[in-house]
Amino acid sequence: MKRTILSLFAMGMLIACLTGITSAGTVVIKGSTTVLPIAQAAAEDFMKANPGVSISVSGGGSGNGMKALIDGSTDIADSSRFIKDKEVKMAVENNRFPVPHRVALDCVVPVVHPDNPLRNITIDQLKGIYSGKIRNWKEVGGKDKKIVVVSRDTSSGTYEVWESKVLGGEKVLPEAMLQASNGAVAQVVSKNPYAIGYLGIGYVNAELKALTVNGVVASPVTALTGSFPVSRELFMFTNGWPTGDTLSFLNYVVSPEGQKLVQREGFVPIYAIE
């Protein structure tokens, strides 16, 4: 008798647990550390508005996010690049069908000290400067002074954009001053008339002069149209068209409120918001 009561009780608990889980949905997000701050900010606001939903966000890199999407251990894979052919093939073999959702643009701008007479620079010149082939401002139309190269740590997402769009796989010269954050780059360049640095468009301030690249001004518009060369799209991938909480979360990210968060984190929204 006692036993049946106990087992009934246990079953009741189990059912309660199960229904509890299904009613309070969970969304798992993994992937790119560049997209991480967007996902995190959006998840916090989304959970505040929907107390029943719990979202877990973690980094690990775009490749790891894709891997997790392919083996089914995540609902959303953050990625700072488009999916690779190899990954598509692996996903389809696993009977999964990745769908990209563009959530933001990452636009990286070269900056110099306001006293620097230079206004425009080409991608080739930037590549020369950062790989150490061009060492004097004279060679790019400035004063006869050594160029002080300021870069980000090689593990940062901002550096990743720079590496793929500017350096094209070449190594940054060892003498480059590596800074740990966008803020530190802004600080160093704004205090040094010989320095050149680069940072996310959201961090450009009045103490810095943003250079035009190949004659194109960096702005949300030129980033959106793709005419500014140092920018990339940031994605969230789902398996098939999303449903349920995953869908409402993605809808929130691309909504005007979500895009305001994108802007706050220093990225470019995917459409003009006021």
Next chain:
Amino acid sequence: MNGPVPVKTDRAGTRSNRALSKSRRAEKLIKSTLFLVSTVSIVIIGLIFLFLFREGVPIFKVESIRSFLFGRYWYPTYDPPEFGILPMIIGSLAVSLLSSLMAVPLGLLSAIYISELASQRVKEITKPVIELLASIPSVVIGFFGMVVMAPFLQSTFDLYTGLNVFNASIMLAVMAVPTISSLSEDALNAVSRELREASYALGANRWETISRVVVPAALSGICTAVILGMSRALGETMVVLMVAGGAAAIPRSIFDSCRPLPASIAAEMAEAPFRSDHYHALFATGIVLFVMTFCFNLLADYISHKYRQTGTATL
């Protein structure tokens, strides 16, 4: 306290005996509690040590110890990656050596002044003020170096960057002076009065007494102070992260920027993927730093024991 307790045979005997055994038990309890508390820190150090090695050693499967320690290029995220930390080791050594060149004379001379020459009133002001230096958070010193000192150095000496070995050394010296000064002062104070009196009695003047008697007598303490000050400079992170400039190249002059070991770890750890080669390489960098500071502390310990002034006869 473990020896046999004499048993009293008078009437009150049984009672006092019981009280005694109770107090002895309490004492035992206190003793073992204190023992446990003191082992906690040893256990923690041991665990940190273990963890550091467990996370750091795997890098040596990909990179030989030799090319890790003496490689000149640090490109952890490229394919193929390069994990050479020689520029960082040299950066660390350059910064801490230069900073001790500045901090040792300053710290030592101020200690001699405070301990031997200053009047009581001056002593009461200078000593706490020097010790106050130690309580300035390192991030504040780093910020000062970055925002005030770097532009100043750059415009005064017409440099290409103010964030360099020299600037970092000045900032680290500021942090090491209080350590060196207050430990040396303790050592000088500990020199016994009879030594000084004997020196004066032999006709030595104040300068001779200080330079030939008091300082040599306190030498082991002073050496310890200097080495501990240097090891503080070696392990300091925030200041070098903000002020040294961050270039992973071997500095060719004191006005080149560099990237000391702690700065490299602090800047990259957050973005290195968990358990990747890069992650293990950063832990291995931590091992190198740990071994370096450990050697410094061992040396300080050795010197303080070997040259300890015991009594007046050994001088």
